[in-house]
Amino acid sequence: MSAPEKFSIETEKLNLWYDDFQALMNVSVKMKDGLITGLIGPSGCGKTTLLRCFNRVNERYGNVTTTGQIKILGKNIYDPDVSLPEMRKAVGMVFQRPNPLPISVYENIMFGLRIHSERASLKKSAADEIVEKSLTEVFLWDDLKDKLKKKATALQLEQQQKLCIARLLPLKPQVILMDEPCSSLDAESTRAIEEMMLNLAGRYTMVIVTHNMAQARRVSDECLFMLMGEVIEHSRTQSLFLTPRDSRTADYIEGRYG
Amino acid sequence: MSLRHRLDTVTEPIIERIIQLCGISAIVFVFGIFFFVFREGSDLLFRGFDLVEFLTSPQWYPDSVGHKRYGALALIAGTTSVTLLAMAIAVPFGLGAAIFISEFCSPKLRETFKIVIELLAAIPSVVWGFIGLTLMNELIITLFDAPIGLTVLNGGVILALMSVPVIVSIGEDSLKAVPDSYREAAEALGATRWQIIYRVLLPAAKNGLLAAVLLGIARGIGETMAVLMATGHAVKIPHSVLDSVRTLTATIAAELGEAPVHSDHYQVLFLIGVLLFTISFFINLAADLIIKGIGRK
Ligand SMILES: Nc1ncnc2c1ncn2[C@@H]1O[C@H](COP(=O)(O)OP(=O)(O)O)[C@@H](O)[C@H]1O
Ligand SMILES: [Mg+2]
Numbered sequence: 001m002s003a004p005e006k007f008s009i010e011t012e013k014l015n016l017w018y019d020d021f022q023a024l025m026n027v028s029v030k031m032k033d034g035l036i037t038g039l040i041g042p043s044g045c046g047k048t049t050l051l052r053c054f055n056r057v058n059e060r061y062g063n064v065t066t067t068g069q070i071k072i073l074g075k076n077i078y079d080p081d082v083s084l085p086e087m088r089k090a091v092g093m094v095f096q097r098p099n100p101l102p103i104s105v106y107e108n109i110m111f112g113l114r115i116h117s118e119r120a121s122l123k124k125s126a127a128d129e130i131v132e133k134s135l136t137e138v139f140l141w142d143d144l145k146d147k148l149k150k151k152a153t154a155l156q157l158e159q160q161q162k163l164c165i166a167r168l169l170p171l172k173p174q175v176i177l178m179d180e181p182c183s184s185l186d187a188e189s190t191r192a193i194e195e196m197m198l199n200l201a202g203r204y205t206m207v208i209v210t211h212n213m214a215q216a217r218r219v220s221d222e223c224l225f226m227l228m229g230e231v232i233e234h235s236r237t238q239s240l241f242l243t244p245r246d247s248r249t250a251d252y253i254e255g256r257y258g
Numbered sequence: 259m260s261l262r263h264r265l266d267t268v269t270e271p272i273i274e275r276i277i278q279l280c281g282i283s284a285i286v287f288v289f290g291i292f293f294f295v296f297r298e299g300s301d302l303l304f305r306g307f308d309l310v311e312f313l314t315s316p317q318w319y320p321d322s323v324g325h326k327r328y329g330a331l332a333l334i335a336g337t338t339s340v341t342l343l344a345m346a347i348a349v350p351f352g353l354g355a356a357i358f359i360s361e362f363c364s365p366k367l368r369e370t371f372k373i374v375i376e377l378l379a380a381i382p383s384v385v386w387g388f389i390g391l392t393l394m395n396e397l398i399i400t401l402f403d404a405p406i407g408l409t410v411l412n413g414g415v416i417l418a419l420m421s422v423p424v425i426v427s428i429g430e431d432s433l434k435a436v437p438d439s440y441r442e443a444a445e446a447l448g449a450t451r452w453q454i455i456y457r458v459l460l461p462a463a464k465n466g467l468l469a470a471v472l473l474g475i476a477r478g479i480g481e482t483m484a485v486l487m488a489t490g491h492a493v494k495i496p497h498s499v500l501d502s503v504r505t506l507t508a509t510i511a512a513e514l515g516e517a518p519v520h521s522d523h524y525q526v527l528f529l530i531g532v533l534l535f536t537i538s539f540f541i542n543l544a545a546d547l548i549i550k551g552i553g554r555k
Contacts, residue, residue, distance in 0.1 A: 057445060057446050060441075060442065060445065062364075087448075088445075088447060089448045092447070093446040095439070095442070095443070097439065099437075101444065101462075111447060111457070112448070115453045115457065171447070
């Protein structure tokens with residue numbers, strides 16, 4: 001890569017409090033465009049919190065205070081002129097527990113477009129095409145093409161989670177955030193999701209929180225190790241696992257923390 | 259410990275038995291009441307009473323000396339018009355309040371609202387009737403320049419105020435039962451608050467909301483005292499909301515005391531009771547089935 005490096009996500013001295021408990025401390029990171037960045041660290045270290053900052057879903061909780069800067073695609077998302085719906089359109093999120101909406105598979109995929117576009121500006125044929133394309137991207141089309149009218153909450157968990165990823169795609173997001181997307185799935189489903197992530201890699205900037213070291217090694221390009229609200233180390237996945245710079249990182253990947 | 263334990267082994271079966279009896283007696287009472295009302299009313303049917311006339315004729319002259327007529331249509335129209343008007347007011351108002359309380363309120367404000375709603379539900383219906391008879395009556399007379407304020411409008415508004423607490427509390431429960439993860443999912447996709455309500459919450463909670471509306475209607479149809487006092491006691495089919503009417507329930511309440519026991523008149527009033535019983539039974543049944551989700555698919 002010879003072009004100057006582009007960053008999709010940059011934070012600058014980011015601090016976050018839940019009431020008066022500080023969950024993030026001076027987090028300054030830069031995540032490269034088009035890469036998969038893994039977020040690892042022991043339970044409670046702030047991975048979910050950091051991830052949820054990137055599209056400001058954190059603000060659903062009334063008790064959150066944030067200081068510092070977050071730039072997504074070069075734009076500070078705390079600027080007053082930022083439109084939350086527009087920003088969230090560009091930064092999609094996949095949650096730890098699959099959370100498809102209690103509507104049909106088809107309408108789950110179309111949900112994003114329906115809320116972001118004028119009423120009736122979507123043609124049926126165009127919509128059909130979008131649904132097929134999105135489901136194909138996550139390897140669900142063959143399984144679900146005859147069940148598009150089925151209620152999404154009745155699918156198997158793996159299918160639900162893939163659907164949750166697929167429903168982001170029609171909005172053409174630049175960033176996809178995933179919070180332990182495989183934690184409620186079995187080993188085989190986990191592999192299927194990983195395969196799907198690698199299929200999407202390069203076209204989207206992805207940030208993946210994971211508990212699973214092996215998964216971080218398999219799918220991520222760069223890795224970020226967090227401990228008690230701080231970022232300890234951020235480097236290429238290879239070097240983080242083989243030659244960690246910080247002794248705490250070494251301890252963690254060798255399994256000396258929980 | 260051991261004494262306590264021995265006591266428990268004696269008292270527990272007794273308490274269990276008492277609770278069982280309470281449960282059984284509740285069922286027995288319900289059936290007993292239905293049996294009693296139905297027996298009194300059905301006697302008439304076996305004696306060749308014209309059920310079709312009862313349901314389709316507006317001629318209600320139970321006291322006529324020469325020619326007694328028992329057409330309940332005007333009474334049915336009375337109940338229907340007051341209930342419809344009440345629902346036209348109470349449903350949007352009640353559902354709106356339920357949405358507001360469940361989605362827009364801070365927890366503190368929510369508690370306050372719920373207490374107010376419960377207080378509203380606790381006002382005895384005769385007090386509502388009083389408000390209808392005095393305050394609302396005068397208000398309608400001055401506002402609409404009407405000769406009398408005891409009308410469909412009056413009864414409808416009073417009934418709406420009485421149904422709103424039912425609709426709000428059941429509606430709010432069903433919105434609260436929608437998992438927060440749905441809201442979060444929609445919000446993370448960039449949905450605005452209104453889009454979340456309109457596209458996620460209402461479809462997800464629609465069964466509960468429908469049940470809330472049905473129970474509100476059942477409340478309206480069954481209400482007696484307040485509408486008796488507020489609607490002006492005129493047996494006729496209304497042509498506008500400023501007409502006086504009389505409802506099915508009000509008729510029973512007003513006439514049962516004067517009808518000689520086991521006379522035709524007396525038994526027709528029981529037949530009206532059966533009619534009311536049947537209507538509310540089916541509405542409640544529908545609401546129940548919807549809440550349990552059998553209405554789905
Ligand atoms: N909504 C919240 N209110 C208060 N504290 C919270 C909230 N969410 C998370 N925390 C606290 O913040 C810390 C970081 O949590 P989290 O980001 O969920 O960690 P991780 O995802 O790494 O397990 C934890 O100590 C947790 O208890
Ligand atoms: Mg977490």
